[in-house]
Amino acid sequence: MNAPLPTHLLPQVDLRPVPDAFLEALKARFGANCSTALVVREQHGRDESPFTTVPPPAAVVFAESTQDVADAIALCASHRVPVIPYGVGSSLEGHLLAVQGGISIDVSRMNRVLSINAEDLTVTVQPGVTRKQLNEAVKDQGLFFPIDPGADASIGGMAATRASGTNAVRYGTMRENVLALEVVTAQGRVIRTGTRAKKSSAGYDLTRLMVGSEGTLGVITEVTLKLYPLPEAISAAVCSFPSIEAAVRTTIAIIQMGIPIARCELLDAASVRAVNVHSKLSLREEPMLLMEFHGSPSSVQEQAEWVQDIAQDHGAEAFEWATTPEERTRLWTARHNAYFAAIQSKPGCKAVTTDTCVPISRLADCLLDSVTEADAAGLPYFLVGHVGDGNFHFGYLIDPDNPQERETAEQLNHQLVTRALALGGTCTGEHGVGLHKMGFLLVEAGAGAIDMMRTIKQALDPDNILNPGKIF
Numbered sequence: 001m002n003a004p005l006p007t008h009l010l011p012q013v014d015l016r017p018v019p020d021a022f023l024e025a026l027k028a029r030f031g032a033n034c035s036t037a038l039v040v041r042e043q044h045g046r047d048e049s050p051f052t053t054v055p056p057p058a059a060v061v062f063a064e065s066t067q068d069v070a071d072a073i074a075l076c077a078s079h080r081v082p083v084i085p086y087g088v089g090s091s092l093e094g095h096l097l098a099v100q101g102g103i104s105i106d107v108s109r110m111n112r113v114l115s116i117n118a119e120d121l122t123v124t125v126q127p128g129v130t131r132k133q134l135n136e137a138v139k140d141q142g143l144f145f146p147i148d149p150g151a152d153a154s155i156g157g158m159a160a161t162r163a164s165g166t167n168a169v170r171y172g173t174m175r176e177n178v179l180a181l182e183v184v185t186a187q188g189r190v191i192r193t194g195t196r197a198k199k200s201s202a203g204y205d206l207t208r209l210m211v212g213s214e215g216t217l218g219v220i221t222e223v224t225l226k227l228y229p230l231p232e233a234i235s236a237a238v239c240s241f242p243s244i245e246a247a248v249r250t251t252i253a254i255i256q257m258g259i260p261i262a263r264c265e266l267l268d269a270a271s272v273r274a275v276n277v278h279s280k281l282s283l284r285e286e287p288m289l290l291m292e293f294h295g296s297p298s299s300v301q302e303q304a305e306w307v308q309d310i311a312q313d314h315g316a317e318a319f320e321w322a323t324t325p326e327e328r329t330r331l332w333t334a335r336h337n338a339y340f341a342a343i344q345s346k347p348g349c350k351a352v353t354t355d356t357c358v359p360i361s362r363l364a365d366c367l368l369d370s371v372t373e374a375d376a377a378g379l380p381y382f383l384v385g386h387v388g389d390g391n392f393h394f395g396y397l398i399d400p401d402n403p404q405e406r407e408t409a410e411q412l413n414h415q416l417v418t419r420a421l422a423l424g425g426t427c428t429g430e431h432g433v434g435l436h437k438m439g440f441l442l443v444e445a446g447a448g449a450i451d452m453m454r455t456i457k458q459a460l461d462p463d464n465i466l467n468p469g470k471i472f
Contacts, residue, residue, distance in 0.1 A: 127156025
């Protein structure tokens with residue numbers, strides 16, 4: 001029988017009482033849209049993080065409108081019951097776990113595209129709209145939304161965690177692409193932040209305060225986003241390398257030369273191998289860059305030629321093009337499935353994932369030393385990364401019932417984050433802090449900054465009911 005996990009690897013659970021009177025009031029207000037069934041609560045009490053021991057929420061409310069969210073939070077406020085927003089459950093850092101009990105508000109039914117303003121390149125959506133649904137809705141206008149974290153995440157969740165993904169090297173993150181929000185506060189009040197204008201100097205930037213707050217300052221019920229014209233020409237390329245170092249050095253050269261590449265993704269040989277099995281592809285099972293170029297036909301060709309020359313200078317062994325939409329979709333679908341492909345390569349495993357991001361000039365220093373450490377540790381792992389902006393992810397594949405494997409994975413993660421911070425980087429480039437990175441945030445931001453964050457939290461949520469126990 002395996003020993004229990006060390007206590008420092010377990011989330012701190014401190015359940016608050018949920019009064020029967022509160023649950024009765026919740027059921028009276030929401031009827032069939034409030035569930036206390038165990039299977040529903042368990043579904044909303046877990047995510048893709050390595051944490052598996054937290055009890056589920058006491059109830060799940062399926063909100064269908066902003067008023068539903070406001071009423072649910074007002075009830076929670078009157079009884080001081082925690083509330084956790086839920087989109088599609090794709091979090092990797094424990095954001096959704098009810099470590100202090102309470103209820104889950106599922107906004108997946110709030111999935112309408114409210115308005116498309118093609119002339120202004122903006123769109124307003126409810127939080128349960130997913131990125132694929134959004135792009136399907138705007139493509140007939142010749143537009144697209146570029147933030148692509150891989151999973152078909154909800155827009156509300158992407159805003160709450162300040163997500164980015166494969167296109168961030170050219171189009172930025174959710175921080176740069178959210179113009180305005182509708183938010184329900186801890187008191188159940190509905191407020192609006194920002195406008196559809198491209199810029200404003202009016203007061204505190206509450207939109208940026210809410211983007212990345214991980215549900216701890218308010219629950220997002222509406223999001224206004226920037227859109228972009230579909231590029232006139234798009235071309236993708238797959239390039240294999242003799243080593244991870246050669247692929248990374250190529251990436252650094254591309255970015256430092258100012259080539260406006262749209263996507264630049266790294267997969268190590270293990271990831272390519274898993275993707276081949278999962279997606280029935282025949283990619284060369286070597287370290288690989290998967291790249292995409294956007295623009296006019298001539299500019300795309302020019303960018304691609306520059307990149308091809310750089311890659312060849314670093315020993316690239318193959319440079320294959322995918323110019324048709326079908327070929328590009330097949331390649332990017334395979335990339336987006338890399339996480340699940342890797343999980344399936346070791347049945348029954350969980351992944352302890354990393355999310356560091358460093359200045360592009362320090363990418364090789366950080367990544368290559370971390371590869372050496374992971375190889376020496378002997379745990380199976382996969383490596384993928386949005387390396388065009390210095391962000392990469394190790395996934396250490398562990399048996400969730402083996403405390404030693406979990407301990408080893410967390411030690412590797414600790415060494416990696418320590419290295420990234422020393423090089424001027426961050427502990428999380430896009431996943432957020434949640435439960436998993438709270439200790440790292442203190443090291444990265446410092447006690448003074450954490451005190452300021454606590455002051456903001458206390459001012460906006462004095463009873464600490466909004467996703468408590470997360471971030472700090």
